[in-house]
Amino acid sequence: MDTTSTTIGWGVLAPGRIAHNFVRDLTQVPDARLVASGSRSLERAEAFAAQHGGRAHGSYAELVADPEVDVVYVASPHTLHEEHTMLALDAGKAVLCEKPMTLDAAATQRLVDAAAERGLFLMEAMWMACNPVVRRITSLLGTPEAPGEHGVARQVHADLGFVVDRDPSDRLLDPSLGGGALLDMGIYPLTFAHLVLGEPEQLVGVAGLSDRGVDLDVAIAGRYAGGATAALTASMSVNSPRTASVATTTGRFDLEHDFHSPTRVLWTAYDGKAGTSTWLEGEEPVIGRGYGNEVVEVHRCLRAGALTSELAPPARTVSLARQMDDLLAQVGVSYDG
Numbered sequence: 001m002d003t004t005s006t007t008i009g010w011g012v013l014a015p016g017r018i019a020h021n022f023v024r025d026l027t028q029v030p031d032a033r034l035v036a037s038g039s040r041s042l043e044r045a046e047a048f049a050a051q052h053g054g055r056a057h058g059s060y061a062e063l064v065a066d067p068e069v070d071v072v073y074v075a076s077p078h079t080l081h082e083e084h085t086m087l088a089l090d091a092g093k094a095v096l097c098e099k100p101m102t103l104d105a106a107a108t109q110r111l112v113d114a115a116a117e118r119g120l121f122l123m124e125a126m127w128m129a130c131n132p133v134v135r136r137i138t139s140l141l142g143t144p145e146a147p148g149e150h151g152v153a154r155q156v157h158a159d160l161g162f163v164v165d166r167d168p169s170d171r172l173l174d175p176s177l178g179g180g181a182l183l184d185m186g187i188y189p190l191t192f193a194h195l196v197l198g199e200p201e202q203l204v205g206v207a208g209l210s211d212r213g214v215d216l217d218v219a220i221a222g223r224y225a226g227g228a229t230a231a232l233t234a235s236m237s238v239n240s241p242r243t244a245s246v247a248t249t250t251g252r253f254d255l256e257h258d259f260h261s262p263t264r265v266l267w268t269a270y271d272g273k274a275g276t277s278t279w280l281e282g283e284e285p286v287i288g289r290g291y292g293n294e295v296v297e298v299h300r301c302l303r304a305g306a307l308t309s310e311l312a313p314p315a316r317t318v319s320l321a322r323q324m325d326d327l328l329a330q331v332g333v334s335y336d337g
Contacts, residue, residue, distance in 0.1 A: 008033065008070050008298075008299050009070045011036045011073065012037040013074045014080075018075050024289075026291070027052070031299060036055040038058075041058070072094070072096070074088065074095060078178030079177050079178045081101055082102045092120065096123050096125050096294070099124050099125055108318050108321040112317070123301070126312045127293070128260045130293040130294040141196065150267070152226075152249045153196050155245075155246070156197060158192045158233075158259060159232070159244070159259075163236070180236075181207075181236045182218050186218050186232065189230075189232035189244070199224070199225070199319060202223045203220055205220045209333065213333060217234070218235070241257065253266070263286050264280065
């Protein structure tokens, strides 16, 4: 792509629910341009284009071949991510692939390797990692050697759950499409704990399964370096608090409802007797719901000639995939093929 261009052209592969949310934020990034959308149904692509702009392609192959598309946003179901990301990479396009990048760590590693071999940018769409408030929290956390004012993180709580009241054939409930609470919701608490505490030493999970073998409710206990711990939950059966907290050696960060897309965080510093609370924001504004900050990070990488992002590095993407592989095996969930 021409990194000197004033705008970067995006193509949306599979214009479903998440793609609508993403593109609404994309339009708020000044140097981003929606070039086209592609679907197996031309009618569906045309409806998306009528709402958001850009050209409509009646096949994914046509979309990735569009010469004005610099980056392909892969928004298809999990089970198709590997196929569709490879399609875009083989067409010489940079890729932002929705999370989870694939259904397992082996497939995720294959995509990471394929992008590196082709000299192309690839990033998992973990928009939470690009959120300015989340980044502010991680920047304020100290180490045992240099704890600082905000101390060292010792305990993380994070939860994400909402009622999925949909037809059993819906992607979220269908095991053949990689449905389940862990891959769609649990990936956020797991990633948040990883951002704050680093690589886990042990994860133990329990789950309640549907009659089709999909995990509806998941609870995870984690142990991290230095004995730090995490309690993480995800659900598709209840509207849970969706909050998060990070308890440190000098205080606590509290994130409100929808912790994975915050606009502020409450820091409470403790002196041993009482706490003093202060609301903190990010060092830069949240763009839209936060997908816009993810777009900005992709643009920064492309203009710098970087093949990977420091905010959503492939090593962490693969690690999270391994963590979920392990947890799914623990709770008895498997996906055909």
